[in-house]
Amino acid sequence: MSSSELFPQFIDVAQAGFDLEQIIRRASGEDAERFMIGQGEGPKVVVMGLVDYLKMTVPVHPVVAKMHALSEAAGTDKMTMDEIDAEIAACREEERMAHADSLCRS
Numbered sequence: 001m002s003s004s005e006l007f008p009q010f011i012d013v014a015q016a017g018f019d020l021e022q023i024i025r026r027a028s029g030e031d032a033e034r035f036m037i038g039q040g041e042g043p044k045v046v047v048m049g050l051v052d053y054l055k056m057t058v059p060v061h062p063v064v065a066k067m068h069a070l071s072e073a074a075g076t077d078k079m080t081m082d083e084i085d086a087e088i089a090a091c092r093e094e095e096r097m098a099h100a101d102s103l104c105r106s
Contacts, residue, residue: 008034010043023047 016023016037026033028049036043048056071077079087 008036010036013037013039
């Protein structure tokens with residue numbers, strides 16, 4: 001757990017307005033940071049990246065965690081949408097060919 005997870009950086013609302021783009025970039029980056037934004041009386045909101053938020057709030061089913069681990073091990077977690085679409089099309093074509101072949105044998 002990084003220190004930013006334990007102690008989010010406090011930023012005054014006026015300064016946050018000037019630095020919003022940088023705050024969003026840092027909150028959503030690979031080493032996601034969290035920020036508390038407020039005024040003189042203290043923090044009012046927390047800014048954190050969406051992935052960070054989802055990890056914190058959405059429980060991961062053990063089956064999904066295992067599937068993700070297998071995907072990472074196989075390197076398929078890095079596939080682009082075009083590669084995924086091509087893989088699906090290839091599998092569907094294989095199924096069509098196998099089905100057509102079984103119909104010919106009947």
